[in-house]
Amino acid sequence: MTDSAHIEPVTGTSETERSYGVDEALVRACDTAMDEGRMEAVDALIADLHASDLADLLEELAGDNRRKLLDHVRDQLDPELLSHMDDVVREDMLELLEPAEVAAVLTELETDDALDVFEDIAEADQQDVLERLSPSDRALLEQAMTYPEDSAGRLMQRELVTVPKDWSVGNTIDYLRQRAAVLPRDFYEIYAVDDERVPVGTIPLSRLMRNQRDVPMDDIMLTELRSAQVEMDQEEVALMFAQYALVSAPVVDVDGRLVGVITADDIVHVIQEEAEEDFLRLGGVQEDDFYEAVLDTTRSRFSWLLVNLCTAIVASLVIGLFDAAIEQVVALAILMPIVASMGGNAGTQTLTVAVRALSMKELTTTNAARIIGKEVIVGGINGLLFAVLISGVTWAWFGDVQIGIVIGAAMIVNLLIAGFAGVTIPIVLQKMNIDPAVASAVVLTTITDVVGFMAFLGLAVLVLL
Amino acid sequence: MTDSAHIEPVTGTSETERSYGVDEALVRACDTAMDEGRMEAVDALIADLHASDLADLLEELAGDNRRKLLDHVRDQLDPELLSHMDDVVREDMLELLEPAEVAAVLTELETDDALDVFEDIAEADQQDVLERLSPSDRALLEQAMTYPEDSAGRLMQRELVTVPKDWSVGNTIDYLRQRAAVLPRDFYEIYAVDDERVPVGTIPLSRLMRNQRDVPMDDIMLTELRSAQVEMDQEEVALMFAQYALVSAPVVDVDGRLVGVITADDIVHVIQEEAEEDFLRLGGVQEDDFYEAVLDTTRSRFSWLLVNLCTAIVASLVIGLFDAAIEQVVALAILMPIVASMGGNAGTQTLTVAVRALSMKELTTTNAARIIGKEVIVGGINGLLFAVLISGVTWAWFGDVQIGIVIGAAMIVNLLIAGFAGVTIPIVLQKMNIDPAVASAVVLTTITDVVGFMAFLGLAVLVLL
Known part of the structure; x- marks a missing residue:
């Protein structure tokens, strides 16, 4: 299964085959119509769009036309539109709307979607909106x-x-019929609760339909409940859904009383979000800035690059210690980035697997020692293999067997350290309550650069001079 | 929202608070009991575990004990256990089992879970298992x-x-009652189909319960169906679920006939898998090797490092072109990694956002030019800022204003190129049907290394010598 690093063709269907979302022809047509001020044409284009697709269209439009269309759809605003928007575009839209308009939208949405939108309202405006809602x-x-x-x-x-x-199937069916007007529009299962409103079981509607009226709910309910506590982190909730392949889970307050329900379709978004967060952070990006304006993006990227500049200067200071050696043997300057780069890459491989395993709760204190041991051995073996390779290349290139031996030895040292640091850094950061996805990469490359330059140039001084 | 690169505390609950899965005390207790050969103690420990938790326990145990426990649970094998296992452990288990045992497991599982297990059976053994299944x-x-x-x-x-x-609510309820024995155990909605078995609507069971017997299904069904075609890639299906917040979707064959259904809980796994794939690949890891043996891991990592060794040698060849300059001014050797490293990091930021946007179908040919323009401008602005910073540092360090100007200019050039290459590389790779997550990083760092060294050393030769 893991034979080789093969470059795989992308198997996804091409963009022309997309069976959902807005296609590019529509975006372009809409863009053109707006440039030419033909808003009736725009209306015709967007008339049949699902709220989620209209949100995508708004995201894909450039600055001016995005604002123009936001303003245009404002009059017959579909509340769902706001709930499907990307945060950045949603904030633009919310700034445009009056508090009364926002309140009207929130009233129409289900509680979780309403909250999602509400969280994006500028804090100064939240009170204004709240005052316009029903008590x-x-x-x-x-x-x-x-x-x-x-x-x-x-x-x-x-x-x-x-x-x-303690109700029967008959009681329940009568209740559902009588209360049809005030119950949620669509639901898929019913929770059985005790006198304290603590959930004791769940009954999929299919079981209700298939049983006789006198059967007690007790007999047909699923009692293996996996509930989430209100304060549980959403990442934890998502892992619980994945662990037990849940379709829905009850949410209970601190006293164990049922207060809400989370469904798998909400979890789909959480998993996307959390995966995106780790992915972006490991790449040195704090938040998805794809739809951000140039200056916001520049500012958020700057901070990370500044940290990187400092670590790069540290690496240069290490090189500076060996300036006399480099002046004597210029081959050292030519070869030194190789050791540092290989260490950085090997360490990043280990780090990537470790950060992922930490966030999936697979890497724990029980198996940490074993995994560190494994990664050091993997680093050692690959270190040996690449030592032989690079020694040969160096010998052939500079005709000097001693430099070949030095670079080979430095390669082994750096790949061993990279394997060790690649697992240890994220574990230590997590223990210190620092997100390993944010900080691991910069700590790792600082170590592999410093060790790489130090080992190679230091050994060179000992052996060659 | 994106003010600064702040280091956030991890907000997830700590391991001791985990409300699902196996805790570490259990893993250790089980490990000890097995080391001491007390299998009755092990039985007591695992008696109440959910199949998914037992699968986790097996994953966390080290080699020998993992095999011993696999062998031990074999006699009263819960079919669900195999469906919840990580691929690597599942393959171990499948190798251990006789074809008849595997067939018995598959018979018990739902079709999608059975297929999941079946795919992991060694190809040579698949036929043996198939022959033992019911026709x-x-x-x-x-x-x-x-x-x-x-x-x-x-x-x-x-x-x-x-x-x-064309059935009524009454027809449907009678049908469900009569066929109770052969219908799926739990289901949440019903599909209405035409004479050709093409799905025309879906009816949540809650609607069925709340309507009178004579209401036609036509009147209460949801007709906005989002169906997936059998050959649609699972990543595409997952994006469709996320786009429309679906709980389930019908699957149709090439003629549009209903053949199956996908539910949001399956999608949770797909999203986890696809996100993991991108995450690991960008870090230079082909597949999750967390549970792999040392030699398999070493081999799969080696191929990627070999590619990296070649690109590192290319960068060294570029440095080699300027050996005379480095001999004259050793400060060049000391400073040159800074420009390359900053280019690599800035490019990786852009690349990370671009790869993510491509896989979310946010980056398209419509907005590609705009995004490239944006990234080049971001690169240019940050290039200017860091040029000023590094020029000052260099001037202070080496007391030479000319080297300061050279490194500043090289910084601007490399960050501009990094911004451009960071978006362009993944787009071009995708057009060539190469997974951008696999190949982008190595192409990018080759470019930023080569451009970084070339710009800095080349300008130095022009200005200083």
Whole structure:
């Protein structure tokens, strides 16, 4: 399965075959129509779009036309549109809208989607919007905002159906029929709760339909409940869904009482978000800035590059220690980046696997020692192999067997250190409560650069001079 | 929102608070019991574990004990156990089992889970297992294997409930009651199909329960169907689920006939897998080798490092062109890694955002020119800022204003190129049908190294010598 680093063709269908979303012809047609001020043509183009596709179209339009279209759809605003937008575009839209308009949107959305939109309102405007909501909607939002950011409490929807656990199938069906008007529009299962509103089981509707009226709910409910606590981090909730292949999970408060429900379609977004976060951070990007303006992007990238500049200067200071050696043997300057680069890459491989394993809770204190041992051995073996290769190349290039031996020895040292540091750094950072995805890469390359230059140039001084 | 590169505390609950999965005390207790050969103690420890947690426990155990426990659970094998295992451990388990045992497991699983397990059976043994299945199970698996790997056809389950579209609520309820024995155990919605078995709508069970017997299904079904074609890539299916916040989607064959259904809980795994793939590949790792043995890991990492060795040698060849200059001014050797490193990091930032945007279908041919323009400007502005910084540092360090100007100019050039290459490389690779996540990083760092050394050393020769 892992024979070789093969370059795979992309198997996804090409853009022309996309079976969802907006196609590029539509984006271009819309762009042109707006440039020419033909808004009726725009109306015709967007008339049948799903709110989510209209959100994509807005994201793909450039600055001026994006604002123009935002302003144009404002009159017959589909509340779902705001819930499907990318954060950056949503903030633009929210700035454009009056508090009363935002309040109207929030009223129409389900609690979890409403909260999602509300979180993106500028803090100064949140109070204005809240005051325009009905007391019950307002209370729901205010309560949800008391839960920690990215917690189960913020992710859950409040709309759900519960019945006392001692009811029969008949009681439940009658209740559903009588309360049809106030129940959620669509739901897929019912929760049985005890007198304290603690969930004790869940009943998929298919079981309700297939049983006789006198069967007690007790007999047909699934009792292996996996509930999330309101304060549980959404990443944790997502891992729980993946672990048990859940379709939905009840959310309980600190006293174990049922307060909401999270469904797998919400989790799809959480997993996308969390994976994106790790992915971007490991690449030195704090947040997805794809739709950000130039200056915001420049500023957010700058901070990371500044850290990198400092570490690069540290590496240069190490080289500076050996200036006399480099003046005597210029081949050292030519070869030294190779050792540093190989260490950086080998370390990054290890680091990538380790950061992923940490976030999937696969790398734990139980197996840490074993994994570190494994990575050091992998580094050692590859170090030996590449030592032989680079020694040969160097010998052939400079006709000097001693430099060949020096660079080979430095390669082994740096790949051993890279394997060790690649696992150890993220573990230590996590213990220090620092996100390993953010900080690991810069610490690692500083180490592999410093060790790479130090080992190669230091050994060279000992052996050659 | 993107003010600065701040180092965030990890907000996830700590390991001791985990509300699912196996805790480390259990792993250690199990490990010790097995070392001491007390298998009754092991039985007690694992008695109440969910299949998914037992799979985790097996993954966390080291080599010998993992095999011993696999062998131990074999007698009362829970079919779900195999469906929850990590690929690497599952292959170990499958090698251990007789074809008849594997066939018994497959029979118990739902079609999508059975297929998942079947795909991991060594090819030589697949036929043996197929022969031991019932004709109908065998036909289902064989048909599923004709769909492309990672396609909707492989992901879907065949178990679903359909009714003719001209039925009433009463017809449907009677049908469900009569056929209770052969219908799937739990299901959440029903598909209405026409005479050709083409899906025309979906009816959540909650709608069925709340309507009178004489209401036609036509009136209460949701007609905005988002179906996946059997050959659609799973990544595409996942994006469709995310786009429309779907809970489930029908799968149709080439003639549009309903053949299966995909649910959001399956998509959770797809998104995890696809995100992992991109994440690991950008870090130079082909497949998750966390549970692989040392030699397999070493081999799979080697190929990537070999590619990197070649590009590092190319960069060294470029430095070699300027050996005379370096002999005269040793400061050049000391400073040159800074320009290359900053280019590599700035390029990686851009690349990371671009690869992510490509895989989310946000970066398209419509907006490519705009994004390239943006990244070049970001690179230019940061290039200017860092040029000023590094010029000052260099001047202070070496007391030579000319070297300062040279390194500043090289910094601007390299950051401009990095911004341009960071977007362009993944787009071009994708057009060439090469996975941008695999190949982008190595192409990028080759370019930023070569340009970095060439610009800095070349300008130095022009200005200083």
